[in-house]
Amino acid sequence: MSINNDTITRFKHVSYLWDAEKAASMAGDEVALLIYRSNLLGADLRLTNYGGGNTSCKATANDPLTNAETDVMWVKGSGGDLGTLKRNGLAALYLEKLHQLKNIYKGIQMEDDMVELLNHCIYDLQSKAPSIDTTLHAFLPFKHIDHLHPDAAIAIAASKDGKAITTELFNGTIGWVEWQRPGFDLGLQLQQCLEENPGIRGIMLGSHGLFTWGDTAYESYINTLEVIERCAAYIQEHEGVKRPVFGGNKIETPAPAERARQAAALAPILRGACSGHTRMIGHFTDDERVLQFINSQDLPRLAPMGTSCPDHFLRTKISPLVLDLPATADLGHPTEIKLQLQPQFEAYRKMYEEYYNVCKHPNSPAMRDPNPVVILWPGIGMFTFAKDKQTARVAAEFYINAINVMRGAEAISSYIALPRQEAFDIEYWLLEEAKLQRMPKPKPLSGRIALVTGSAGGIGKAIAQKFAAEGAAVVICDNDTTRLENAKAAFDKQFGKDGFTSYLLDVTSKDNVEAIFRHTALAFGGVDIVVNCAGLSISKPLDEHTEADWDLLYDVLVKGQFLVTQGGVALMRKQQIGGDILNIVSKNALVSGPNNAAYGSAKAAQLHLSRLNAAELGADRIRVNVVNPDAVISDSKIWEGAWAAGRAKAYGIKVEELPAFYASRTLLNEIILPEDIANACFVFVSGLLNKATGNVLNVDGGVAMAFVR
Structure with a gap:
């Protein structure tokens, strides 16, 4: 792929951060270049969210058993973050062994079993545990691959006409794979998509994200930026053309100082209501993107639909609680406010319980805390509550990603969320539950x-x-x-x-x-x-x-x-x-x-x-x-x-x-x-x-x- 330097200077929707001199100092070390590229991509939240996405590279290395050269894939390990990724956050696996797994795969009913088998493919025994996305990288032949969750790309992937828009926008150079839960089978579908569309520069995953690649770390980086830039520019071209963003304002927002005063007065009441199962820590933001959404005509329609990308709803729950409370409410009588909000929290918990009971399987884990993670107060801002401050802050970042996706999808088509059953199967996935069970025991003052x-x-x-x-x-x-x-x-x-x-x-x-x-x-x-x-x-x-x-x-x-x-x-x-x-x-x-x-x-x-x-x-x-x-x-x-x-x-x-x-x-x-x-x-x-x-x-x-x- 040729590199057009003029294109670099025209990036408006993504950040071009590549330092050629710094990259040159890593020449010949593909793993170092992978980490460098990953950190650059993770530094721009428009490209991927915290902890989301994964990157990989393929190179030769000496087999410790035979001392012969062998093909190895390095890929971001389970639970890591691209922006802070280091070498010990990578999983290193024998590429040939990963491909040999196809010989024993008996169909989607045994997909979860394939995760355990990834351990038999590990090259570096000191490396990070491989993630569920490992085979998605292994089954594509490119030396460097980026799998990201860019808001602009997901907006297209989560729109009703996403496949047609992708084909038209990229003249057939970006493939399309319909939504499917990440895993071994999705890796096979990516391989099939490439075989059916030779020469494509990437693949859009319905409701999920984007795969792009290159023969070098730099080519992969530029390809990724160019594809996301084109998606973002397309959305900007259409935004506000059919109708105002989110249908326009329904309510006006108070001045910033008044929003802060109201939010501070209500936050302890909300925290108490959310802490029935686990003591929660809160986060508040009145970011302009949040205000645009919560003050809009479309809020009542879009908020209950929930998010699309799995990373989004794993952090934010299936949908937010939208408070029925005027932005100008008198909060000087907290007991009255609590009584007013109590039925709203009860209704949310009932909704979540029904979602669990309708969607659960015989072997599903027990229902988790039914309280909301995201609480939207029209006119004021967004509260998020979680086990610690970082998790609450990241949940807010993820919901802003979701807002960006909804705004983009509505601009070019209409937004579609994942079906509730698909969302449940991700949220209560046994592999996800096993990951939760492996987490360290909370410290004595966690949540305090x-x-x-x-x-x-x-x-x-x-x-x-x-x-x-x-x-x-x-x-x-x-x-x-x-x-x-x-x-x-x-x-x-x-x-x-x-x-x-x-x-x-x-x-x-x-x-x-x-x-x-x-x-x-x-x-x-x-x-x-x-x-x-x-x-x-x-x-x-x-x-x-x-x-x-x-x-x-x-x-x-x-x-x-x-x-x-x-x-x-x-x-x-x-x-x-x-x-x-x-x-x-x-x-x-x-x-x-x-x-x-x-x-x-x-x-x-x-x-x-x-x-x-x-x-x-x-x-x-x-x-x-x-x-x-x-x-x-x-x-x-x-x-x-x-x-x-x-x-x-x-x-x-x-x-x-x-x-x-x-x-x-x-x-x-x-x-x-x-x-x-x-x-x-x-x-x-x-x-x-x-x-x-x-x-x-x-x-x-x-x-x-x-x-x-």
């Missing part, structure tokens, strides 16, 4: 959302890191911009962008506290754990204490704990799934050292406020517990300033002697670290103490005078 104040350093940071490591989505916040930026960098490196969000917080400001909980609701859907850790210390004799010292300590420690607890409880009550308030107080709440009047009494107020809150919130299944540290010096901002000097002066020692001094006065003679406090907090929220509230856990090395009883 934790907000930790004062978490840019010291105890707060250690708690946030511990919770994130145990599976929680974490909100880190602090009033120190520099420390917060440093913490963000550390969390991003350790947990990735989906593991946390951050906020500059002044706990003494009611407006700021309300804002962080709106931020939390938009980021994750609600909150389950609130840790009041923000604090400071001032150590002075009574006659040196100023009124400003007193006010600052009580504002941060007592008022701050009150405001943050109040804001967290408001979200928890909307969710109606309980929660945890953890207050990091101090040994000083029980027994205070010298020159400590304001700090020690403020800590005592924090402790008693915790007792009062525990008594009041039990009916809401909100537990309130206290961890009492003492002398946690490592990474603590408190010890950077005058506090350390003040404490050293009070005890008649040098500042550098404080750690050993504090350890020596404990029963265990131990220095207390931030990680020790984090572990104590985890004990309270790990699930082992779900029936414990109003407790005080001392983590001070053993200070006998501070024993609670």
